[in-house]
Amino acid sequence: MGAAKFLRGLARRFPPRRLTVIVNTGDDENFYGLHVSPDVDTVTYTLAGMVNPAAGWGLKDDTFAALEALSRFYGKPWFNLGDRDLATHLYRTERLRSGASLSRVTAEIAKRLGGGAGILPMSDDRVHTWVKLRGRAAMPFQEYFVRNRARGNVERIELRGVEKARPLPAALTAIRQASAVILAPSNPFVSLGPILALKGVRRELQKMRPRVAAISPIVGGRTVKGPADRMMRAFGHEVSPLGVARLYRDIARVFIMDIRDRQYLEPVRELGMEPIAVDTVMTTPAKSARLAGIVLDALRV
Amino acid sequence: MGAAKFLRGLARRFPPRRLTVIVNTGDDENFYGLHVSPDVDTVTYTLAGMVNPAAGWGLKDDTFAALEALSRFYGKPWFNLGDRDLATHLYRTERLRSGASLSRVTAEIAKRLGGGAGILPMSDDRVHTWVKLRGRAAMPFQEYFVRNRARGNVERIELRGVEKARPLPAALTAIRQASAVILAPSNPFVSLGPILALKGVRRELQKMRPRVAAISPIVGGRTVKGPADRMMRAFGHEVSPLGVARLYRDIARVFIMDIRDRQYLEPVRELGMEPIAVDTVMTTPAKSARLAGIVLDALRV
Numbered sequence: 042m043g044a045a046k047f048l049r050g051l052a053r054r055f056p057p058r059r060l061t062v063i064v065n066t067g068d069d070e071n072f073y074g075l076h077v078s079p080d081v082d083t084v085t086y087t088l089a090g091m092v093n094p095a096a097g098w099g100l101k102d103d104t105f106a107a108l109e110a111l112s113r114f115y116g117k118p119w120f121n122l123g124d125r126d127l128a129t130h131l132y133r134t135e136r137l138r139s140g141a142s143l144s145r146v147t148a149e150i151a152k153r154l155g156g157g158a159g160i161l162p163m164s165d166d167r168v169h170t171w172v173k174l175r176g177r178a179a180m181p182f183q184e185y186f187v188r189n190r191a192r193g194n195v196e197r198i199e200l201r202g203v204e205k206a207r208p209l210p211a212a213l214t215a216i217r218q219a220s221a222v223i224l225a226p227s228n229p230f231v232s233l234g235p236i237l238a239l240k241g242v243r244r245e246l247q248k249m250r251p252r253v254a255a256i257s258p259i260v261g262g263r264t265v266k267g268p269a270d271r272m273m274r275a276f277g278h279e280v281s282p283l284g285v286a287r288l289y290r291d292i293a294r295v296f297i298m299d300i301r302d303r304q305y306l307e308p309v310r311e312l313g314m315e316p317i318a319v320d321t322v323m324t325t326p327a328k329s330a331r332l333a334g335i336v337l338d339a340l341r342v
Numbered sequence: 343m344g345a346a347k348f349l350r351g352l353a354r355r356f357p358p359r360r361l362t363v364i365v366n367t368g369d370d371e372n373f374y375g376l377h378v379s380p381d382v383d384t385v386t387y388t389l390a391g392m393v394n395p396a397a398g399w400g401l402k403d404d405t406f407a408a409l410e411a412l413s414r415f416y417g418k419p420w421f422n423l424g425d426r427d428l429a430t431h432l433y434r435t436e437r438l439r440s441g442a443s444l445s446r447v448t449a450e451i452a453k454r455l456g457g458g459a460g461i462l463p464m465s466d467d468r469v470h471t472w473v474k475l476r477g478r479a480a481m482p483f484q485e486y487f488v489r490n491r492a493r494g495n496v497e498r499i500e501l502r503g504v505e506k507a508r509p510l511p512a513a514l515t516a517i518r519q520a521s522a523v524i525l526a527p528s529n530p531f532v533s534l535g536p537i538l539a540l541k542g543v544r545r546e547l548q549k550m551r552p553r554v555a556a557i558s559p560i561v562g563g564r565t566v567k568g569p570a571d572r573m574m575r576a577f578g579h580e581v582s583p584l585g586v587a588r589l590y591r592d593i594a595r596v597f598i599m600d601i602r603d604r605q606y607l608e609p610v611r612e613l614g615m616e617p618i619a620v621d622t623v624m625t626t627p628a629k630s631a632r633l634a635g636i637v638l639d640a641l642r643v
Contacts, residue, residue, distance in 0.1 A: 074436030110429030111395050113454050124425045128411030135375030153414050 043265065043323070044080075044232065045087040045097060046223035047159075049057050049259070050329025052088055053224070054337055057157035061215040062088070065227075066143065066162045067170035067200060067235035068182040072120055073111060075130040076137055079149055079183070082129060088156030100125045116146060116255070119188040142332070144209050157173055161215065163236045166206035170231055172197040182231060191268040195275050198230050202240050208239035216245045219339035224255040225319065228269040229288050235291075246292035254295035254336050257282040260322060261301050282316075283308045290314055295339045297332075344559050344566065344624070345381075345526035345533065346388040346398060349459075352524070353389055355638055358458035363389070366528075367444065367463045368471035368501060368536035369483040373421055374412060376431040377438055380484070382448055382463055383430060388598035389457030401426045411509050420489040433501045445510050462516065464537045467507035471532055472500040483532060492569040499531050501634040509540035511607040514560025517546045522641035527622065529570040530589050531577070538593075555596035555637050556570070558583040561623060562602050568599050583617075591615055596640045598622060598633075616640070 048062060062084050063318055069078045079098065086092035086100055093099045103123025112118055122130065129150060136146040142165040151160045172185035174193035185191060203303035216222055227233050237243050246253055262280055263270045270280050278284040282298035282305045289296070296314040299321040317339055323329040349363060363385050370379045380399065382498050387393040387401055392399045404424025413419055423431065430451060437447040443466040452461045473486035473493035486492060517523055528534050538544050547554055562569045563581055579585040583599035583606045590597070597615040599606055600622040610617035618640055624630040 073432045074439060075432070102409075104405060104407050104425065106425035107408060107428045107432070110426035111432060113449070114429065114433040122429075124407035125411035127408045127428065128415065128423075131374045131376070131408070131412060132415040138375060150415070199615065215593075 043256075043267075044227045045083050045092065046323040046329050047223075047225045047256065047333065048084060049087055050323065050328055050331070050333040051154075051337075052158065053326070053330040054333045055342070060158040061106065061161060061212075061219070062158055063083075063163055063209075063212045063215065064147075065232050065235050066253060067168045067203075067231065068186070069169075070120070070131075070169075070181060070183045073115070074134070075122075075127070076134045077120075077122070077130050078133065078143070078147070078162065081160065082126070085129075085147070085151050085154055085156065085160055088151075088158050088160070089154040090156070091154060100121050110123065113261070120183060140211050144211065159215070161209050161212045163212060163242075164206045164209050164239060166341065168203045168206045168235050168239075169201040170235055171201055172231075173184065173197045184230075186268075191271075195268070195272050198234065198277075202237050203235060203238045204240075206239060208236075208242050213241060213245055216249060219249070220252065221337070221342045222249055222253045223336055223340070224253065224289060226256040226258040226294060228258060228264075228267055228272070229285060230269070230272050243292060250292055251294050252340060253293040254297060254340050255285070255289040255293040256297040256321060256332075257285045257299065257302070258327070259285050259302075260299040265322060270300060280318060281305055286312055286314055286316070290302060295336070297336055297339070344511075344557075344568075345528045345623040346384050346393065348524075348526045348557065348629050349385060350388055350627055351624065351634040352638075353459065354627070354631040355634045356643070358389060358440050361459040362462060362513075362520070363459055364464055364510075364513045364537060365448075366533050367465060368469045368504075369487070370468075370470075371421070371482060371484045373423060373431075375435070376423075376428070377435045378421075378423070378431050378442070379444070379448070379463065381435065382461065382599050383407070383427070386448070386452050386457065386461055387454055389452075389459050389461070390455040391457070392455060393431040394481060400424050403588075411457065445512065459585050461508075461518070462510050462513045464513060464543075465507045465540060466474065467503065469504045469507045469536050469540075470502040471536055471640065472502055473532075474500065487532075487569075492572075496569070496573050498577075499535065499573070501536050504536060505541075507540060509537075509543050514542060514546055517543070517550060520550070521553065521579045522638070522643045523547065523550055523553065523554045524567040524637055524641070525555040525590060525594060527559040527566075529559065529565075529568055529573070530586060531570070544593060551593055552595050553641060554594040555598060555641050556586070556590040556594035557622060557633075557637065558586045558600065558603070560586050566623060582606055584613075587613055587615055587617070589603045596637070598637055598640070602606050 065080045103125045171179040173179040173196045183211040189281045282302045286309045290312045303318040367383045425560045472480040473481040474480040474497045583603045591613045604619040607617045
């Protein structure tokens, strides 16, 4: 998750207490009767310094005894849930069942685990991302992404429920009141896409455009990780920072691309954006922090 | 749990496939949104050879990582749920939520874990055992038994919902068709009590009386474990095999007491029962099996 790596760096350059993270919940899923919010958890664990650094998701040093025992009842698992991680899902599920909103529970969890930043699910309403592969019926995002390891030719992304879902009011307020907004180097269709598709979010960002930066997840013609490159191609977009910039030109003034893509500086400038070419590949926390510093500087934060 | 120790022995002397165990569910409780059936689980794990032999409940070699992580959200836990054990509760909870009956889920779990015996919850309806201590408000059984370590002076046991609950039809059928019925050396009020309080159960056993044996949980004036002795005293019963025998005289022909209580052989015979005095303290599996063999012999099974 490029967003998590970026956040880890951002939290080194910006006081977490002043940071609000709006997180995709389109890939939330029910496993074993538990409400799992993979993106919210990754962000929460990352900011709390508890994330498993090797995997980029889940908790550091977690064990998998419960999951192994669950396989007796459900067969071989395809979605990993650690024992300590389960506690988060149990708590979330119980709180949701007792009537608490997802945003409230997310805040409670973030507070208990620490990290200091505000973490907001994009909506308290259910949006469910489905993926339609060529020759297959549509499937929930996690099934495509984890179970099928993002294989197959994506025909389209369905954001089920997105028309009816209201963006979290606190998220809209956070955007309005922010001194700057950063679109992390995430998948434009399944990570940022669901957030931007919520009614009113894109318009708020358009109003904020001078204070918005976007970071290209495409580096050297491909993604560092994940299927964003293949999705761009499938949906008829150029697989380059320019292709990404076109998706955000109405909502972002500053556009960050990798230094090896500097041939796109001029084409992106012609879109009316302010392009910056730097090293965006976050192989170490220090590199993440340096990238965050550059973005903050460009936004004059 | 005397019942579990006895069952462990019984399963060595009697083919588990022909064994049906009717289990109290009055002390079922909701923990972290999960439906936990402590007695059913202890019986299931025991018969599957998976029980933690030191504790007498829970799974052998289980770990407690999830519980430790849950304490971040819920504070220090007072009810132990192991990581592997959690899988059972997750499965049960999800199946119940999807509309399956407790008896069905119990059978599914027993089948997956193995052991071969039929395990029947006493009812698919909810009966909730509460304990009223002197000077305190009534509390759910697990709170009294585990959280408070069965301390305090019990004034009364409330079997909430027992009037409306129907005994499991399969349990009544099992009693009717059994070649013998054994009342395990369990607490007469909170373990056997809820089962016997269900409409029709006692009458079925009265009809079967010649084929029913009961085993005294009172040995040498006290229980091996648990608060049955104090409850007997509190409720005005003699704390002896005779006191126990009086509770079951209408439903059991054979009455097993410990050899050190043999002075009660005659008084129990005078109740119209057939008393047997043997070593009933099940300190080893072999001793459990020997006791089971004696009971089976007395019932001519």
